[in-house]
Amino acid sequence: MSDIQIRPLFASDAPRVAELSRELGYEVSTNDASLRIAGLEARRESAYAGLVDSLLVGWIHAADRRLLQEPPVLEIGGLVVAETSRGKGVGQRLVGAVNRWGRKRGHTQLFVRSNVTRSDAHGFYEVLGFVRDKTSHTFSRSIL
Numbered sequence: 669m670s671d672i673q674i675r676p677l678f679a680s681d682a683p684r685v686a687e688l689s690r691e692l693g694y695e696v697s698t699n700d701a702s703l704r705i706a707g708l709e710a711r712r713e714s715a716y717a718g719l720v721d722s723l724l725v726g727w728i729h730a731a732d733r734r735l736l737q738e739p740p741v742l743e744i745g746g747l748v749v750a751e752t753s754r755g756k757g758v759g760q761r762l763v764g765a766v767n768r769w770g771r772k773r774g775h776t777q778l779f780v781r782s783n784v785t786r787s788d789a790h791g792f793y794e795v796l797g798f799v800r801d802k803t804s805h806t807f808s809r810s811i812l
């Protein structure tokens with residue numbers, strides 16, 4: 669049995685966060701990861717590290733999503749577990765940590781957007797009780 673631990677993410681975790689972000693498909697420098705983690709507390713956001721046998725193998729980040737047209741929800745902005753450490757319950761424990769964090773702050777809804785290509789993640793979220801609400805396209809462009 670592996671020893672799984674969940675703890676807040678620290679700026680010193682940046683090199684491993686950057687590595688794991690690559691598994692999620694994002695190229696992030698260690699410096700940028702470090703600056704983003706350091707800014708979490710001021711923005712009242714939540715991020716946790718998942719460790720197996722003391723090695724950081726996963727991270728999750730969640731933040732308030734505040735829109736005019738609906739009550740605030742807690743949005744999972746990123747979640748990844750190293751391929752070699754999947755299926756051990758780390759992802760579930762990371763979601764549990766942001767769930768508890770949100771409940772303490774009065775949130776009642778946990779929300780996540782997941783690319784249509786991430787079918788593994790969709791099965792995972794459904795096992796955890798998430799319900800598929802809708803399918804959207806996202807659009808972006810440079811600021812002119």
Ligand SMILES: CC(C)(COP(=O)(O)OP(=O)(O)OC[C@H]1O[C@@H](n2cnc3c(N)ncnc32)[C@H](O)[C@@H]1OP(=O)(O)O)[C@@H](O)C(=O)NCCC(=O)NCCS
Nearest residue numbers: 747748749754755756757758759760782788789791792795
């Ligand atoms: C999605 C992800 C975070 C899951 O992490 P994990 O640590 O492997 O998941 P867990 O071991 O905690 O699984 C929790 C439960 O979900 C189930 N589950 C996990 N992956 C699943 C899948 N692909 N299909 C169906 N169920 C799945 C597990 O069987 C487990 O259920 P159980 O408690 O009944 O056994 C991980 O696969 C991952 O990092 N994927 C790549 C990145 C990604 O897609 N991130 C999400 C972006 S939105």
